[in-house]
Amino acid sequence: MPRRKRNAGSSSDGTEDSDFSTDLEHTDSSESDGTSRRSARVTRSSARLSQSSQETKNTADHDESPPRTPTGNAPSSESDIDISSPNVSHDESIAKDMSLKDSGSDLSHRPKRRRFHESYNFNMKCPTPGCNSLGHLTGKHERHFSISGCPLYHNLSADECKAPTERQLRYKEKVAELRKKRNSGLSKEQKEKYMEHRQTYGNTREPLLENLTSEYDLDLFRRAQARASEDLEKLRLQGQITEGSNMIKTIAFGRYELDTWYHSPYPEEYARLGRLYMCEFCLKYMKSQTILRRHMAKCVWKHPPGDEIYRKGSISVFEVDGKKNKIYCQNLCLLAKLFLDHKTLYYDVEPFLFYVMTEADNTGCHLIGYFSKEKNSFLNYNVSCILTMPQYMRQGYGKMLIDFSYLLSKVEEKVGSPERPLSDLGLISYRSYWKEVLLRYLHNFQGKEISIKEISQETAVNPVDIVSTLQALQMLKYWKGKHLVLKRQDLIDEWIAKEAKRSNSNKTMDPSCLKWTPPKGT
Numbered sequence: 001m002p003r004r005k006r007n008a009g010s011s012s013d014g015t016e017d018s019d020f021s022t023d024l025e026h027t028d029s030s031e032s033d034g035t036s037r038r039s040a041r042v043t044r045s046s047a048r049l050s051q052s053s054q055e056t057k058n059t060a061d062h063d064e065s066p067p068r069t070p071t072g073n074a075p076s077s078e079s080d081i082d083i084s085s086p087n088v089s090h091d092e093s094i095a096k097d098m099s100l101k102d103s104g105s106d107l108s109h110r111p112k113r114r115r116f117h118e119s120y121n122f123n124m125k126c127p128t129p130g131c132n133s134l135g136h137l138t139g140k141h142e143r144h145f146s147i148s149g150c151p152l153y154h155n156l157s158a159d160e161c162k163a164p165t166e167r168q169l170r171y172k173e174k175v176a177e178l179r180k181k182r183n184s185g186l187s188k189e190q191k192e193k194y195m196e197h198r199q200t201y202g203n204t205r206e207p208l209l210e211n212l213t214s215e216y217d218l219d220l221f222r223r224a225q226a227r228a229s230e231d232l233e234k235l236r237l238q239g240q241i242t243e244g245s246n247m248i249k250t251i252a253f254g255r256y257e258l259d260t261w262y263h264s265p266y267p268e269e270y271a272r273l274g275r276l277y278m279c280e281f282c283l284k285y286m287k288s289q290t291i292l293r294r295h296m297a298k299c300v301w302k303h304p305p306g307d308e309i310y311r312k313g314s315i316s317v318f319e320v321d322g323k324k325n326k327i328y329c330q331n332l333c334l335l336a337k338l339f340l341d342h343k344t345l346y347y348d349v350e351p352f353l354f355y356v357m358t359e360a361d362n363t364g365c366h367l368i369g370y371f372s373k374e375k376n377s378f379l380n381y382n383v384s385c386i387l388t389m390p391q392y393m394r395q396g397y398g399k400m401l402i403d404f405s406y407l408l409s410k411v412e413e414k415v416g417s418p419e420r421p422l423s424d425l426g427l428i429s430y431r432s433y434w435k436e437v438l439l440r441y442l443h444n445f446q447g448k449e450i451s452i453k454e455i456s457q458e459t460a461v462n463p464v465d466i467v468s469t470l471q472a473l474q475m476l477k478y479w480k481g482k483h484l485v486l487k488r489q490d491l492i493d494e495w496i497a498k499e500a501k502r503s504n505s506n507k508t509m510d511p512s513c514l515k516w517t518p519p520k521g522t
Helices: 018-025 029-062 090-101 166-179 188-204 215-237 289-298 326-337 397-412 424-444 452-459 463-472 489-501
Strands: 250-253 256-259 275-278 307-312 315-321 352-361 364-374 381-383 385-388 476-479 482-485
Touching: 166 215, 275 289, 315 364, 326 352, 326 385, 352 397, 364 381, 364 397, 381 397, 385 397, 397 424, 424 452, 424 463, 424 489, 452 463, 463 476
Parallel strands: 250 275
Antiparallel strands: 250 256, 307 315, 315 352, 352 364, 364 385, 476 482
């Protein structure tokens, strides 16, 4: 039988082969030395490896199990371990896990997942000119990207569209409760005390304010006084203002003494006086009461220059051309700036027409207010600047001026709108007027379908102003792809009640009293 061949390195019982041992004995000394050095290095490396393995094992006992490959085994090489840094995004980690799980396919050419900020377009902007896309008409969103949600398009600001917070509502309820505690009125003794104080001190002391309003409002007023005084002191320390310099405090105008609200660029020799004396007919300004008295003895003006185009009772309106009566119109603009914040026109009055409303008595025609209008407006503005004198405010004259401006637009067969920006009081007056015009139109309207264009043509109000007013009144709704105008009977009934109370008032403009034709090529 043939002899079984034995492996050339070891015997069957695990001992070394004798022939192999004999060969090793005859190996030269150099090879033996090299082998011994390599064996020593291997031994040290093995010791370090075993020590590292022992530390890893101890750490794993206290921490978590070592990472596993998709097959469930421990990684066999560094390529199987996820060594991504902690700064790698969550999306990339998920993408890597998914690629590892799909072990049966080649993922080298698969496109990476696009992040949200790469695919979403952040360059969208509101198409309304001058809008920064901030705010929303509903007040519920921080940004908008369409005209339907644009506050600026609806003549509002982002702050005006914001819904009140719960904290603001609670504060409003608290203030209402505090204001309910105000006294019903002054007693006879308190009135006598107040009159005695006024007669004793005159304008050198502040009037007594106790019991005139609620304690909350009085405290609010005192804090506002203190804050304004502090701001003025800072400006004085900085040298920006001094007492009486470039700030006219009061004006003597006819039989009235008016406190001014804003700075007006009068010549410095007049502005530093702090008090001006004006002729209420020609609007010339003077330094002293004596000069005014001498002027009034010689002044032949009893009404504004220009043509009287409207008269009903004691109310008249004069059309004054800025080119023909330049000095009068400049003085009128300087006077108006004392009570308007946004006015910038003072001396360049030639391109404008001024419509001055007066009230007549046996001494002359007294200035109530005025509005100016461009002779040739490319944007169809029917008012550039409008003012009611302080002594005639809250008496309905502001609405009369607005109504008269739209009456002229109707005669011109144009649709008009006031030039922006409006002052605070001007904006309140215009919104009130637009509301009244729309409610009157809806009250008299008998049809079933209504058109914004038809309302605009009949009232001469710009469609943009009509839409913004309807939205403010919550009378414009979007339903099934269409905009609907809701006829709110409660608002119409409220307007009818107010009209009934002031039915005897003559504060309305009568179109039949207008004697005017549109100027041509002025």
